[in-house]
Amino acid sequence: MSRLDMLGAITEVPGQLTRRYLSPAHIESMRRTEAWMIEAGMSVRTDPLFSLFGRYEGKTPGRAAIMIGSHLDTVVDAGRYDGGLGVLAAIAVVAELARTAERLDHAVEVAAFGEEEGSRFPTHILTSSALIGAVKPALLDAKDTSGMTVREALAAAGGDAKGYRACVRDKGELAAYLELHIEQGPVLEAKGLALGAVTAINGSVRSMVTVSGFAGHAGTVPMGARRDALTAASEMMLDVERVAAAERDLVATVGRVKVLPGATNVIPGRVEFTIDMRGPVDAVRRRTHTALLADLRRIAKQRGVGIAIDTFQENPAVALDAGIADAVGEAIAACGHEPFRLPSGAGHDAGIMAKHCPSGMIFLRCKDGISHNPAESITVADADLGVRALLAAVHGLDRRLGWRGMGSDPSRQVIDHRRRSRRGV
Ligand code: GLV
Ligand code: MN
Ligand code: MN
Numbered sequence: 001m002s003r004l005d006m007l008g009a010i011t012e013v014p015g016q017l018t019r020r021y022l023s024p025a026h027i028e029s030m031r032r033t034e035a036w037m038i039e040a041g042m043s044v045r046t047d048p049l050f051s052l053f054g055r056y057e058g059k060t061p062g063r064a065a066i067m068i069g070s071h072l073d074t075v076v077d078a079g080r081y082d083g084g085l086g087v088l089a090a091i092a093v094v095a096e097l098a099r100t101a102e103r104l105d106h107a108v109e110v111a112a113f114g115e116e117e118g119s120r121f122p123t124h125i126l127t128s129s130a131l132i133g134a135v136k137p138a139l140l141d142a143k144d145t146s147g148m149t150v151r152e153a154l155a156a157a158g159g160d161a162k163g164y165r166a167c168v169r170d171k172g173e174l175a176a177y178l179e180l181h182i183e184q185g186p187v188l189e190a191k192g193l194a195l196g197a198v199t200a201i202n203g204s205v206r207s208m209v210t211v212s213g214f215a216g217h218a219g220t221v222p223m224g225a226r227r228d229a230l231t232a233a234s235e236m237m238l239d240v241e242r243v244a245a246a247e248r249d250l251v252a253t254v255g256r257v258k259v260l261p262g263a264t265n266v267i268p269g270r271v272e273f274t275i276d277m278r279g280p281v282d283a284v285r286r287r288t289h290t291a292l293l294a295d296l297r298r299i300a301k302q303r304g305v306g307i308a309i310d311t312f313q314e315n316p317a318v319a320l321d322a323g324i325a326d327a328v329g330e331a332i333a334a335c336g337h338e339p340f341r342l343p344s345g346a347g348h349d350a351g352i353m354a355k356h357c358p359s360g361m362i363f364l365r366c367k368d369g370i371s372h373n374p375a376e377s378i379t380v381a382d383a384d385l386g387v388r389a390l391l392a393a394v395h396g397l398d399r400r401l402g403w404r405g406m407g408s409d410p411s412r413q414v415i416d417h418r419r420r421s422r423r424g425v
Helices: 001-007 024-039 083-100 126-131 137-141 150-156 161-167 187-191 229-245 282-303 320-333 349-353 380-402
Strands: 043-046 052-056 064-073 106-113 175-180 197-203 202-210 250-251 257-260 268-281 306-315 339-344 357-366
Touching: 001 024, 001 083, 001 187, 024 052, 024 083, 024 106, 043 064, 052 083, 052 150, 064 349, 064 380, 083 106, 083 175, 083 380, 106 126, 106 306, 126 161, 126 349, 137 150, 137 161, 150 161, 175 320, 175 349, 187 197, 197 320, 197 349, 202 229, 202 282, 229 250, 229 257, 229 268, 229 282, 250 339, 268 282, 282 306, 320 357, 320 380, 339 357, 357 380
Parallel strands: 064 106, 064 175, 175 357, 197 339
Antiparallel strands: 043 052, 052 106, 197 357, 202 268, 202 306, 250 268, 257 268
16 A cells, blocks of 8 residues: 555656656656566566556466556556556565465466556557557557657657567567556445456447537627637537437537637637547447537537547457356355446456456445546455455466366466356355
8 A cells, every 4th residue: 555655646647647658757667667676586677569468477477477467657647556556466466476486387477567548649549459469550640639649658658669569569479468456446345345357348338529610719609609628528428428318328429628729818710629438339339439420510500510530449248257257256255245247337358368368357345436536545454355365366267277188388278267166246
């Protein structure tokens, strides 16, 4: 918990926690985390897109790893547990293995990913995507609000985007991925439970809408003669809310708005705003998103403004591995708690990793379900339990992810599904 406080103090903006990908604060948080990894007995390396990895070898060096971890970047004005908890809990797990000189059949790797949030570039879940080979070169030309590309930011941080293909890990290198994360929602707290095994991650789509009106004098242009980009955009934003509220389990958010030229006495000529829409059923989300965009175009036409819509990222809903959820449920039960299961409304690196290797998550209760807010809070007792459950799950996976024979070929590794339990909800 004190390390989470230390990490939470590494920020771009004094007085709040803002640690966007490749900012000096993000790099500093990587260096601090790297030192803790080394202290815990790991060898460390940073990949070309600035994911940081610590490795603790198993009984046979070089074998496939159980990867545990989360991300170090944050949203703007963040809480200190989103991402940081999963990275530091993973280091605590390895530190405990090292303290007892225990070596598993698998290596354990701790991952500290970057730009999970997409709070700097429109490239949410970037560095885990690079690990699985899902990054296209064009994504590295994405720009932050100052116009700097990922490539330029990497170069400024001492990296080189050209090496991005070297981020890709062979499937056989990773036996499983498991992420401990705060729930970021109210379900566990309402049920009086500290932990839950995550079954699935909602799908999401992100769009940028640009509304073009005509800038003019705020004092001279009569109300009926205006093409105000902001009043048109306001009607569109209310439509985003209405459309999402009409569908069960669907949510949509306008989180960023830019009004140009942004002067008190000028009618807004241009507005840019983002839409983030999520839901558990891809077909419903896609249908609703398509209908919403048609609505926005209709509003633009009625108001005589132009509209351009760029849908820049879409992630389908992901079912996490049932065997890993079982192992997590068993680990929670072994810690004396009910092995409750729940889906995730938030996106996570685990949703990307699930395309590469069996992946799962443990959710930990957070106060009032608050997240993406400096008021994010967890208790010491829950954090302690979270680390214990993560360690127990790593032990369980090490047993469950058996090896066929004694060869060291990682591709021969399989999940032993016969050992799945039926426990849990
Ligand atoms: C990450 O926190 C996301 O779900 O946006
Ligand atoms: Mn997160
Ligand atoms: Mn987040």
